[in-house]
Amino acid sequence: MVWCSAAVFSGVLVGVLPAQEARVPARATPSGVFPTAGEVVGDSVSIRARNSLNATRLAFAFKGDKLRVLGASGDWYTIDLPRDYTMWVSKEYVTVGANKEGVVTGDNVRARAGAGLQYQMVGHLDRGRRIEIIGEKPGWLQFRFATGDRAYISRQYVRLAGEAYPRPVEPEGHGVEPPAPPPVEVQSEVEQKIMDSFNKAEEIYRREVRKERIVEWDLEEAHTLYVGVLEKTRNKNLIKKCRSRCAVIALARRYREASERASDPRKRLEKREKEIEEEYERKRKMLAEEIQGLFPTAVAVGRLRKLASPWLRPATHKLISEGRVTHILHSEVVDLTLYEGKLVGIEGEVDDSIKWPVPALKVTGIALPPAKSEPTEGEKPEPEKSSEEKGGEEEAPAAPG
Numbered sequence: 001m002v003w004c005s006a007a008v009f010s011g012v013l014v015g016v017l018p019a020q021e022a023r024v025p026a027r028a029t030p031s032g033v034f035p036t037a038g039e040v041v042g043d044s045v046s047i048r049a050r051n052s053l054n055a056t057r058l059a060f061a062f063k064g065d066k067l068r069v070l071g072a073s074g075d076w077y078t079i080d081l082p083r084d085y086t087m088w089v090s091k092e093y094v095t096v097g098a099n100k101e102g103v104v105t106g107d108n109v110r111a112r113a114g115a116g117l118q119y120q121m122v123g124h125l126d127r128g129r130r131i132e133i134i135g136e137k138p139g140w141l142q143f144r145f146a147t148g149d150r151a152y153i154s155r156q157y158v159r160l161a162g163e164a165y166p167r168p169v170e171p172e173g174h175g176v177e178p179p180a181p182p183p184v185e186v187q188s189e190v191e192q193k194i195m196d197s198f199n200k201a202e203e204i205y206r207r208e209v210r211k212e213r214i215v216e217w218d219l220e221e222a223h224t225l226y227v228g229v230l231e232k233t234r235n236k237n238l239i240k241k242c243r244s245r246c247a248v249i250a251l252a253r254r255y256r257e258a259s260e261r262a263s264d265p266r267k268r269l270e271k272r273e274k275e276i277e278e279e280y281e282r283k284r285k286m287l288a289e290e291i292q293g294l295f296p297t298a299v300a301v302g303r304l305r306k307l308a309s310p311w312l313r314p315a316t317h318k319l320i321s322e323g324r325v326t327h328i329l330h331s332e333v334v335d336l337t338l339y340e341g342k343l344v345g346i347e348g349e350v351d352d353s354i355k356w357p358v359p360a361l362k363v364t365g366i367a368l369p370p371a372k373s374e375p376t377e378g379e380k381p382e383p384e385k386s387s388e389e390k391g392g393e394e395e396a397p398a399a400p401g
Contacts, residue, residue: 034069034070034071034072035068035069035070035071035080036068036069036160036161037066037067037068037069037160037161038066038067038068038069038077038079038158038159038160038161039064039065039066039067039158039159039161040061040062040063040064040065040066040067040153040157040158041063041157041158041159042061042063042156042157043062043063043202043206044060044061044062044206045060045061045062045153045154045157045158046060046061046153046154047059047060047061047079047081047123047151047152047153048151048152048153049126049129049151049152050152051073051074051075051076051078051152055152056108056124056125056126057123057124058081058111058123058124058125058145058151059081059082059085059087059111059122059123060122060123061082061153061157062206065082066082067079067080067082067153067158068080069158069160070150072155073152075154075155075156076152076153076154076155077152077153077154077155077158078150078151078152079150079151079152079153080148080149080150081145081146081149081150081151082145083144083145083147084144085144085145086134086135086142086143086144087111087112087113087122087123087142087143087144088111088112088113088114088115088116088119088137088140088141088142088143089104089109089110089111089112089125089131089140089141089143090109090110090139090140090141091136091139091140091141092106092139093105093106093109093125094109094131094133094141094143096133096141100132100133100134101130101131101132101133101146102130102131102132102133102141102143103128103129103130103131104125104126104127104128104129104130104131105127106125106127107126107127108124108125108126109124109125109126110123110124110125111123111124111125111143113212114212114213115137115138115139115140115142116140118213118214118215118255118259119212119213119214120209120214129149130146130149131143131144131145131146132144132145132146132147190232191233194229194232194233194238197225197228197229198225198226198229198238198241198242200225201221201222201225201226201229201242201245202222202245204219204221204222204225205219205222205245205249208222209248214252214255214256215255215256215259217252217256219249219252219253222245222249223245223246223249226242226245226246226249227242227246229242230242230243230246284322288322291343291369294345294369294370295344295345295367295369297345297347297367298345298346298347298367299346299347299348299349299361300319300321300326300327300345300346300361301321301343301344301345301346302319302320302321302326302327302343302344302346303319303320303321303341303342303343303344304317304318304319304320304329304336304339304340304341304342304344305317305318305319305320305340305341306318306337306340307328307329312328312354312356314330314354315328315329315330315354315356315360316329316330316336317329317330317336317340319346319361325358326358326359327346327358327359327360327361328354328356328358328359328360328361329346329348329360329361329363330351330354330360330361330362330363331348331362331363331364332362333363333364333365334363334364334365334366336363336366339366339368342368343368343369344366344367344368345366345367345368345369346361346363346365346366346367347363347364347365347366347367348361348362348363348364348365349361349362349364350362
């Protein structure tokens with residue numbers, strides 16, 4: 001009878017203890033329960049759709065990001081997908097509902113940092129995932145993850161609220177002391193300098209890749225530091241990391257060069273246009289100085305034309321310089337009709353009795369340029385003289401005596 005009672009009691013224990021173990025969480029938090037707050041302690045940590053390294057990477061978490069941890073499963077934490085992570089996805093692979101809720105219709109769809117293929121890829125979306133649409137540009141949708149959507153992140157890179165970091169080694173059983181930590185290997189001065197260079201390169205790299213446009217990334221200093229580390233270190237993990245970073249920098253450099261080549265024709269055209277304008281302005285100034293030198297005593301220089309309007313009497317003629325009327329003229333002592341169409345220097349005084357936007361001159365004398373030396377005036381300089389100038393030189397009468 002005692003033996004049967006003992007057997008029954010043992011059976012009860014066998015049935016109860018496994019049930020109690022099943023209710024023990026995979027890992028107790030400092031506060032004892034989930035959910036709890038967590039902080040990312042690694043750089044560019046993957047957030048995945050399932051608790052597997054082969055699962056879809058939904059986004060990246062960066063050092064210092066705050067997370068809401070819902071539970072633990074093996075080497076993974078279950079988290080609420082952060083609502084402050086915003087990304088862009090091609091409109092082609094999303095069906096949008098009435099309440100700005102989108103459903104991904106493609107497999108392993110790429111999410112990017114901006115609205116365009118030139119922006120960095122920051123994650124993937126699996127078919128059927130629901131997202132909240134918060135913005136739109138031609139062909140692209142800006143989104144964040146839906147409320148209550150869950151994902152997984154490696155426990156190695158998350159520190160829970162109230163938890164020490166790095167974590168102490170946990171004992172394997174009750175009453176068993178944890179193994180002694182391995183002796184700390186003191187780094188040599190050379191190794192320390194290598195790590196300092198690597199950390200500085202990582203700081204520059206992380207700062208630059210956060211910029212939306214790849215053409216704005218300035219990674220040359222980081223590339224120089226990574227190459228220096230590769231030349232000095234024998235650490236395989238460090239070599240692998242540096243080579244990976246250098247490959248990304250090389251891709252960014254090729255993309256920037258391709259963008260510059262695509263914009264080169266427009267830049268060359270703008271540069272040539274500016275050169276032509278500068279050359280024209282230079283020749284115009286030279287010509288103006290040359291013309292002024294031909295008439296050192298003249299108060300105004302230009303080409304003489306007949307004034308068509310009868311409303312400005314006694315003015316009968318106008319003086320044109322650089323394509324515009326600079327003065328209106330009249331004279332009681334000089335026959336201005338003899339000089340129509342000619343380049344002349346005007347001697348005289350301002351006549352304030354004629355009210356007009358340009359000054360009026362009372363002409364007392366006319367000066368002509370020396371024979372066969374009349375330059376072009378009022379037109380855009382050309383290598384050769386126009387027919388009007390040639391004709392003007394041939395037909396220019398001598399100054400009246």
